Amino acid sequence: MDFRLAITALRCSVALEFFLAVFPSAAQQEKPQPPQKTAEAWENEPMVDLAKACPTISIELRYASSHNVTGKPIYPANARCYVRQSVAIRLLRAQDDLHSKGFGLKIWDAYRPDWAQQILWNAMPNPDFLQPPSQAASMHTRGVAVDATLVLLDGRELLMPSGFDDFTPAANMRYTGNDPNVARHLRILQNAMAKGGFFGMRTEWWHFVARDFENSKPLDLDIQPRIEHPERLTSK
Numbered sequence: 001m002d003f004r005l006a007i008t009a010l011r012c013s014v015a016l017e018f019f020l021a022v023f024p025s026a027a028q029q030e031k032p033q034p035p036q037k038t039a040e041a042w043e044n045e046p047m048v049d050l051a052k053a054c055p056t057i058s059i060e061l062r063y064a065s066s067h068n069v070t071g072k073p074i075y076p077a078n079a080r081c082y083v084r085q086s087v088a089i090r091l092l093r094a095q096d097d098l099h100s101k102g103f104g105l106k107i108w109d110a111y112r113p114d115w116a117q118q119i120l121w122n123a124m125p126n127p128d129f130l131q132p133p134s135q136a137a138s139m140h141t142r143g144v145a146v147d148a149t150l151v152l153l154d155g156r157e158l159l160m161p162s163g164f165d166d167f168t169p170a171a172n173m174r175y176t177g178n179d180p181n182v183a184r185h186l187r188i189l190q191n192a193m194a195k196g197g198f199f200g201m202r203t204e205w206w207h208f209v210a211r212d213f214e215n216s217k218p219l220d221l222d223i224q225p226r227i228e229h230p231e232r233l234t235s236k
C-alpha cells in the first residue's frame, strides 16, 4: 500500500471508503487537507437539483434507463439528479476547468436512495465495487458522491477506460491500457475533479467523492417529482 492510500485508509471508517484515493496524476500537487465538515454542517446543507443548479453539466441518469448493470431501470423515468449544495459547487469548479480546455462533465448518477442501492447490491453483491447496504450507507445515499464521465462541449462522450457499471479490472482508476487518448481523457477528468475537491475510487474510474465526506449522513429523499411545473408562469 502506498503512503497516500495508507493515509486515506486511516481517515476512513467503513469498508468501501478504504478504496478512496487521490488521483495518480494529481498526487504531486497534493495539499494539506481542510478540516472535515461537521455532521451538523452537512445536515444543514440543502440538496440541490443539479439540472437547475448547474445547467451546463450534462446529466444522463443510467439507473433511470436499462443501461446499467441490472439491465433494467431502477429509478423512475423522471427521476431528478440531486447532490449536496457544496458538492454541486465542487462540480461547477471542475466544470469551469474542463470548459477552459474544451470539455465538460456528464453525470451518470448522484444521490441514490438506499432502496436503489439494495437493488444494485442484489444484482452485483461485490464489495470491491459496491457498498454492502447492511454495513453502511453508500456515499451516493449521503449525497456526497457522483458518477461522472468526460464529454465534448456538444455533449458527445469521449473514450474512457471502460463503460459505466463495468465491474471488472478495466474500470480501475489507474489506466494500464495502451490507448493514449483514453489515458489523456482520464487524466483530464481526474485533474478537473481533483481541482474541484474530490477523491477517486480505485476500482471505479467514474466514481468521485467530496473530500470532506466523512461526517455526512444518509438521506431519505424522493427522487421522483410528484408535480412537474414550469419554472415560470404566464397569464396566456
Ligand SMILES: [Zn+2]
Binding pocket: 109, 140, 145, 146, 147, 206, 207, 208
Ligand atoms: Zn458511484
